[in-house]
Amino acid sequence: MKLQPIVPFEPILAGQLPAGNQWIAQIKWDGVRMLSYYDGSNTQLINRRGNYRTAQYPELTDVSAYCKADSVILDGEIIALKDGKPTFHEVMRRDSLKNGSTISVVRHQVPVIYMIFDILFYNGQSTMDQPLFSRQQLLSDILLPHPHVQAVPSYTDPSELFAAAQSQSLEGIVCKDINSTYAPGGKDKRWQKRKIISDLTAVAGGVTFRDGIVNALLLGLYDVKGNLHYIGHAGPGKLTVQDKRDLTAEAHHLKIDQMPFAAVPQRGKGAFWIKPKLVFKVHFLEWNTSGTLRQPVTQARVDLPPELCTMEQKG
Structure with a gap:
């Protein structure tokens, strides 16, 4: 079964935080948006522009090591840390590489973490028409501990998370309606990003x-x-x-x-x-x-x- 590339759902830029108890908030990571496709035997990593990045991140190509699934499409952000904070410059040191021997050397110099926040396909079925809270529960059930993979935590108080992100000089937060379905190639107010930087x-x-x-x-x-x-x-x-x-x-x-x-x-x-x-x-x-x-x-x-x-x- 060949999994077809998906254009990811994007948040809109918001000038203020949304109000209401249907919202969760997540840190906006300063990294590279990446979808991983696992058909049961092969894995492909494809960024939001549709470019293949499987070779650049060999530590992420064994999806079965971090996800209990016969087939799956995961959505997230690949980040690299410097002084405990995500830095775009560091992750680009990995993302821009083309030579296999260079990748082998630099992967140890610049370790990455795949911060997963959504699941779009699971065991032969699309999950994109399910509400976000259901997709998050599924993610929680199937992700396995792995040194280079983490589930993105969600918080119920956007203003509190925004204040914490400000104090740490992070890029910002993303607020998501817990009832939102996933719209490939879409961009609407059900997902909103509030930037600090x-x-x-x-x-x-x-x-x-x-x-x-x-x-x-x-x-x-x-x-x-x-x-x-x-x-x-x-x-x-x-x-x-x-x-x-x-x-x-x-x-x-x-x-x-x-x-x-x-x-x-x-x-x-x-x-x-x-x-x-x-x-x-x-x-x-x-x-x-x-x-x-x-x-x-x-x-x-x-x-x-x-x-x-x-x-x-x-x-």
Whole structure:
């Protein structure tokens, strides 16, 4: 039985916490959304963009070691910790790997945890039309102890969890209606995310150098007409020395003479223009009235098509 890939259900961005006793809350993990597919003999890990990531996480490919099921589809987030907190940069050190021998080495340097929060298919039957509280009970019944797998805890007081997440400087929380069914490819108010740290994915249209090495990115987002709008000038943030060297080499390869932005950036002086091909995840404090990001910090480079970096992320 071949299990078909599913586009995961997504939460909407909310400005305040929902009210009512039908809501549960879970930590929003700063990791990589991943669905695992087990047909009874083979396992595939596929991210929310439909890209296969089975090879990158060999410690998660034996589903029978952490789940009592003849066949199953699980939904969750793969995270990596640094100083006890999930960090996107660390998990991307695993997710971006392609070479098998490198994966074997780095898997021990960057251990991951698969934080599972939903089950979409079980023993030959879809569970997506069941209410969330039933799916969570099923998960509780079939998940087994495993060093790289955990069930995501749920809490009945969203405001209390949000305050705890704030105190720990975590990314935010997700609130879910316990009666909600799972809508593949859907995105509606039955699942709501409340962020503490704002983030988005943006494409670099230019860079600046210091001592011959990239020291800042000029970032942009596309509007509905395909125009690239400058949104800010971010330093390398969590990029490593080797990341910056690799980025410098790529920037020279992508050099163009014409500015790719719709208007001249505020920080355009001395910019080195590049084809908008390189995509980065960025944390920021808030949007300025000028349409730029306040205090943007580069987290990691991500393997996404540039055209997905749209103004819709402004919410």
